[in-house]
Amino acid sequence: MSVKLGLLALLAEEPKYGARLRAEFEARTGGTWPLNVGQVYTTLSRLERDGLVEAVGEDAEGRIAYRLTSTGRSEVSRWWLEPVDRDSTPRDELVIKLALAVTVEGVDVHRVVQTQRTATLKHLQDLTRLKHRASAGDRDTGPDTDSHDTAWLLVLENLIFAAEAEVRWLDHVETRLAREASRPRRRTSGTPTDEPTDEPTNERGPGHEQGQPTTSEKDHHRTTA
Amino acid sequence: MGTMGTTNTPILRLAEVTRVHGSDATAVRALAGVSMEVHAGELVAVMGPSGSGKSTLLNLAGGLDAPTSGQVFVEGEAIGALRGDGLARLRRRRVGFVFQDFNLIPSLTAAENVALPLELDGQRVRRARRHALAALDLVGVRELADRYPDAMSGGQQQRVAIARALVGDRKLVLADEPTGALDSHTGEDVLRVLRERCDDGAAGLLVTHEARHAAWADRVVFLRDGVVVDSTGQPATADSLLEPTA
Ligand SMILES: Nc1ncnc2c1ncn2[C@@H]1O[C@H](COP(=O)(O)OP(=O)(O)O)[C@@H](O)[C@H]1O
Ligand SMILES: [Mg+2]
Numbered sequence: 001m002s003v004k005l006g007l008l009a010l011l012a013e014e015p016k017y018g019a020r021l022r023a024e025f026e027a028r029t030g031g032t033w034p035l036n037v038g039q040v041y042t043t044l045s046r047l048e049r050d051g052l053v054e055a056v057g058e059d060a061e062g063r064i065a066y067r068l069t070s071t072g073r074s075e076v077s078r079w080w081l082e083p084v085d086r087d088s089t090p091r092d093e094l095v096i097k098l099a100l101a102v103t104v105e106g107v108d109v110h111r112v113v114q115t116q117r118t119a120t121l122k123h124l125q126d127l128t129r130l131k132h133r134a135s136a137g138d139r140d141t142g143p144d145t146d147s148h149d150t151a152w153l154l155v156l157e158n159l160i161f162a163a164e165a166e167v168r169w170l171d172h173v174e175t176r177l178a179r180e181a182s183r184p185r186r187r188t189s190g191t192p193t194d195e196p197t198d199e200p201t202n203e204r205g206p207g208h209e210q211g212q213p214t215t216s217e218k219d220h221h222r223t224t225a
Numbered sequence: 226m227g228t229m230g231t232t233n234t235p236i237l238r239l240a241e242v243t244r245v246h247g248s249d250a251t252a253v254r255a256l257a258g259v260s261m262e263v264h265a266g267e268l269v270a271v272m273g274p275s276g277s278g279k280s281t282l283l284n285l286a287g288g289l290d291a292p293t294s295g296q297v298f299v300e301g302e303a304i305g306a307l308r309g310d311g312l313a314r315l316r317r318r319r320v321g322f323v324f325q326d327f328n329l330i331p332s333l334t335a336a337e338n339v340a341l342p343l344e345l346d347g348q349r350v351r352r353a354r355r356h357a358l359a360a361l362d363l364v365g366v367r368e369l370a371d372r373y374p375d376a377m378s379g380g381q382q383q384r385v386a387i388a389r390a391l392v393g394d395r396k397l398v399l400a401d402e403p404t405g406a407l408d409s410h411t412g413e414d415v416l417r418v419l420r421e422r423c424d425d426g427a428a429g430l431l432v433t434h435e436a437r438h439a440a441w442a443d444r445v446v447f448l449r450d451g452v453v454v455d456s457t458g459q460p461a462t463a464d465s466l467l468e469p470t471a
Contacts, residue, residue, distance in 0.1 A: 114447065114455050121272075122457045124440035132420070132441075160437060167436035174274075 003035060003043050008052060008068065008076045009100045015056045015067035018044060029099045033092070047072070080107055083119030094166070098173060109177060117170045124163040131156045234301045235262035236396045236428035237286055242295035244281050244451075255281040257451040258295070265396060268420060268429040270439035273448035279432040282448070283399045286430055287320045288312050299397060317346040320397045321390025323419075325405035327382040329374040329389075335361060336370040339389045346393070360388035363425075364418050380411035387418055391427055398422065400431045404438055416441045 006025055010016060016024070018040045025035055044066055047053045052072035056065045068076070080101065084094045094116060101107045134153055244256040256278045263269050271279050284290040285297055288304045297304050299319055307315060321342075322328075329338045339357035344350060361367045364384040374382055383403055390398045400419065404412030412435070420441045423429045431442060439445045444458040 118445075118447065118455045118457055121436060121440060121445050124436055125442070125445070125457060128437075128440040132417075160440075164435075164437045171274075 003033075003039060004047060004052075005076070005079050006033075006096060006100065007040065007043055007047070008072055009079070009104055011053060011066060011068050012073060012076045013104060015065040017059070017063040017065045019063070028103045029096050033096060080112060081115070083116050102177070110174065113170050113173055117167055120163050120166050120170070124160065124167070127156055127160050127163060131160065235264045235298075236300055237261075237263040237430065238298040238301075239282075239286065240296045240298070242282075242285060242292045242297060244278075244285060244290065245293045246281075255451050256285070256292075259448075259451070259453055260295075261446060261453070263397070263428040263430055265426050265428050266423060267444070268423040268431060268442045270431045270433055270442035270445045271448055272432075272434060272436070272439050272445060277448040278451040279448055280401055281451075283322075283401050283430060283432055286397075287322055287399045288315050289322075314346070317342050318393065319395055320399060321387075321392075321395050323383070323386045323390050323398060323400040323403045325402040327374070327379070327386050327406075329382055329385060331374050334371050334373055335366065335377070335385045335388075338374070338385060339392050342389065343393050348393075356392055357388070360392040361385065363391075363422070364388045378411070379407050380414055383407065383411075383415045384418055387415070387422065391422055396427055398427055398429045400429065402432055402434070404433065404435060409437075412438060 003025075006029070007021055010021055010024055010028075019037055021044075022035050022037050022040045025033075025040075044053060048055065048066070051069055052075055053066040054069055056067050058064055079097070084097065098109070098112065101109045101112045131153065134149065134156065239259055239261050242256055242259045243254070246253045246255055259278075259282065261269070271282060273279055281290065285292055286299075288297070288299070288307065291305065299315060304312070304315060329335075330341070333341065336354055336357045339360050340350070340353040343353035343356055348356075358367060358370055361370055364387050366381055366384045366388070369377060369381055369385065374385075377385070386403075387398065387400075390400075398419070403419070404415055407415060416438050419429055419431065429442075431439070433439050444456060446453055446458075447455045
């Protein structure tokens with residue numbers, strides 16, 4: 001992921017000048033990816049050259065604010081729509097993307113989460129298929145290839161764990177958003193609350209936090225045939 | 226995986242299935258217009274938060290519950306038309322269930338548990354036992370035939386439950402969190418067995434909240450509030466992600 005998409009996402013809200021973009025980017029992504037002002041201005045001039053942003057003029061202090069062109073706007077929309085490409089970018093893009101998605105007005109965060117979850121599960125399916133094949137081949141291989149097979153399995157399993165962790169984290173994001181969404185209601189009730197923010201999160205998904213009846217799977221119909 | 230050729234008639238087909246529990250003020254719409262197909266050789270996983278309708282979906286697929294509207298077809302037959310005996314026969318001959326807590330009968334051995342649906346269906350004891358042993362063999366626990374459930378590990382019990390679900394040439398296995406009570410390694414073994422049964426021609430519908438287990442399926446379907454919101458089988462169609470800004 002380039003700084004480019006992060007800046008475009010912030011400019012989608014309203015025109016901003018460089019120093020403000022830098023400050024907002026850092027504040028909203030929890031300092032995960034510190035930028036310097038120079039980097040921001042270089043990026044902005046490249047974006048301007050490519051027709052994704054345009055200058056709106058100077059303010060009293062001589063700062064130039066930028067706004068998105070329609071091309072820039074569709075570039076941002078495309079980014080929200082598409083899952084993060086696993087092959088070409090470090091996984092951090094997803095973290096940055098979601099941090100921005102929850103702060104930028106008008107983004108359907110649930111959709112972003114679901115699109116990513118589906119993509120990550122597809123990836124996990126591919127990995128599982130490879131693993132199934134690798135471990136099914138165990139029998140046919142001679143002793144020489146044993147350690148190579150083990151190494152390959154370990155690599156696959158590392159990728160499987162990473163993908164699984166990502167899905168669990170996405171579930172957790174939904175859980176947290178559901179909890180945050182129910183917070184203002186609690187405030188207006190005027191009762192002092194012990195914010196249960198540190199309670200262990202339920203990894204099984206948001207349903208548990210939304211007060212829906214969690215019917216025990218065991219209580220469901222049983223049959224022996 | 227899923228190498229078994231798919232025939233044209235799916236083993237399971239849901240057509241616009243809706244299920245409303247209760248009525249009027251207390252009505253809960255557990256499923257809303259769900260359509261899906263599971264073919265021979267296919268394993269389909271269903272994921273979704275608690276309360277999203279996963280168990281309701283399985284119960285409808287197996288004829289344990291009836292839709293408020295829409296239809297369920299098993300091997301091409303509309304099961305809504307079946308009554309009493311017909312439904313019982315469907316459950317004995319065509320559909321098998323696997324649950325989180327194994328549900329084996331404690332006073333029966335593994336082989337007797339697996340043979341039970343066949344005996345209930347009127348088969349002779351010896352013949353039923355022969356089929357049961359074959360089914361236990363397929364899930365890799367032939368040697369446990371004469372053990373009682375409490376002398377087996379969770380993973381072994383779940384394999385026996387899978388054998389029971391598929392004994393006698395049944396084609397549809399419905400599994401509701403079958404790995405929920407197992408450690409992750411054992412859970413994976415159980416998934417592998419389920420996968421292999423499907424590769425051999427069964428159709429499987431699996432509810433799980435474990436992404437790593439769902440990944441054994443050919444297709445993962447996501448349920449939310451009774452609606453299929455996405456599936457790994459088809460490309461995501463996100464069209465209104467950004468609300469039009471004024
Ligand atoms: N027998 C029932 N009577 C009333 N409501 C039910 C019944 N079974 C399920 N529900 C409701 O239907 C919804 C879906 O339930 P269920 O299918 O068990 O979801 P899941 O298995 O995904 O947790 C939930 O809101 C649940 O409370
Ligand atoms: Mg359930």
